Amino acid sequence: MIDQTVSRLCYRNKMILAPMVRVGTLPMRLLALDYGADIVYCEELIDLKMIQCKRVVNEVLDTIDYVASDERVIFRTCEREKNHVVFQMGTADAQRALTVARLVENDVAGIDVNMGCPKEYSTKGGMGVALLSNPDKIEAILSTLVKGITKPVTCKIRILPSLEDTIQLVKRIERTGVAAVAVHGRRKEERPQHPVHCDIIKAISEAVSIPVIANGGSQEIIKEYAGIEEFRQLTNASSVMVARAAMWNPSIFRREGLLPAEKVLKEYLSYAIKYDSHYSNTKYCLCQMLREKLESAQGKKLHAAQSNEEIWREYPPQITPKMILLEWCRKQKLPQPVYVTVQRPSDRLFNSVVTVADKNYSSSCWDKTKKVVEQSTAIVCLRSLGLSDGRLCEGENPFTHKRKRDEEHASNTESTGSTSLDTNKKKQSITDENMTTDFRL
CATH class of the missing domain: 3.30.160.20 (Double Stranded RNA Binding Domain)
Incomplete structure (x- = not known):
């Protein structure tokens, strides 16, 4: 039985803001929801880090904070996104994954295991794409989560060197009982400049009954709202996950069209201030939104900023x-x-x-x-x-x-x-x- 949140995502062609390192923080997720995203993902959080956290009710910010022993907030969420946010973790151990999922499941809409991250910080611990070469461990992690929590479980993968091997893996994932699988249409060694393999995602979608979420279309296809539906049709997927295009301009989810970068920047800053975003996260997101404008005088000042105060001076929010x-x-x-x-x-x-x-x-x-x-x-x-x-x-x-x-x-x-x-x-x-x-x- 597919949870209502995931079924709404997969069968009504709603869009997702995908997790990106230091991007899927609360201000960005809320902004994406404002513009029309139906489901948002947090940034990938490592199980070993989360397992040390305590759940804290932050009455000042009206948030739920998961705080590490050194007082750092590792994950912050709020009531507004409770039924829309998917908690994505990096893990290589079924029991650790279950412990973390049980810790956060009452504050989120679902749990996702990231098996598509090619970065060293993930793969060196046997996480991310490193899991793709160990289908037994994949099955153990997903089966344990599905049986152990009440919220829907999903995962994100990359395609394998051969289509046949990829379909076999997705069929094995399907048998674990997960609610959906996201497929990034690139191999583990491929990067954004490489073409996304829409044909392979389409073949996977047609080979399994589980909802397939297409990912990886930002660079070539998704430049405005209409591109999201174009990508879905090219892949015959149930829905679309948008990452970099949403990071560059979260108003990509607006049916009415993109908003000017300046307006989006200020709306993002309002959330960053309200929810006490660390200046490095704020700066990173703003730099991604500015992109080619980083070489402007204002962009250079932002790039050099070393505090929130310096950022606010350049982009004064309300x-x-x-x-x-x-x-x-x-x-x-x-x-x-x-x-x-x-x-x-x-x-x-x-x-x-x-x-x-x-x-x-x-x-x-x-x-x-x-x-x-x-x-x-x-x-x-x-x-x-x-x-x-x-x-x-x-x-x-x-x-x-x-x-x-x-x-x-x-x-x-x-x-x-x-x-x-x-x-x-x-x-x-x-x-x-x-x-x-x-x-x-």
Whole structure:
């Protein structure tokens, strides 16, 4: 029985954002979903790394984090993508794979084993394409996962030197009970500049009953939305996995057509700030989106950037007061702001109090939206501390104002934490003890 998520993927010709090293992070996955992708993959994560992680509920970011012993976040996800994200792992051991799958299965839509990665970091541990020469181990890993978890299991392979051997392998994979198999139409020694073998993917699709997901068409075929369907038809596949084309411009999933790179960059940055993306991930993704524009003056500055602050200066995104306050607390090595938001029974409006450095700040603003009152409370706190509140009035951007104190650069640094403030242009009055200020939302 194929899980509904996978069947929707395979039988309605929906598209997937494939995993790429340092690309399948949360900001990029959410952006792909915004533009129309139905299923997104995380970047390949190694079982030995994941097995050491603890599951942590991050109340500040509203995320679920899998955190290593050295406090690094190895995998971050959120409620928005829970029914759309496939967790892809690199593994060469059935029991380790099962342990990791059981750890994350309640936070994801499915589990995928990457048997198509030709990179040394994967193959030297017997993972990736190294598994293709060991079908017994492939069968053991996939069978163990299928029997051991409730979510659908898939895998991704590359084609073997002969079509007959490839079909035999896929038939053996099919017998394990997996929900689908993705086929990258290149051999392990071939790279993106080599032609994708659509004819081989097509032969595999016609030889097995399991849904086949075609992968590898970015360089030659998939240049806009129509190319996704063209690739599917050429391969007779159930669906299409898009990797590099989606990395270059995630709006490839828009039926209406590609969006300008500048717009996509800024939308990506908003997610990168909201979900506290490490600057190296952010920089990598932006460089991939710029591609030929990397030689421009702005592109060269981005390529040389060594911090989020330098990136934000070149591509200033929309910053919310909650983001600014959180970054200021981080820079001052203070605990993260804590918001207590209550609803008034009489009219069901919300009000909020934020605690920073053991002091409470509140707003007189009552609103039907929790997000609005928390942002207004953050503004009260920022102004009480003598900091810029980064007002989102028309024509204003907090990055355009000079800072008088070092801590007021917080809005330019590594950021996180909140959805954007609702811009409804109505006036509110906010207070903190004896302070009253008008501001525009």
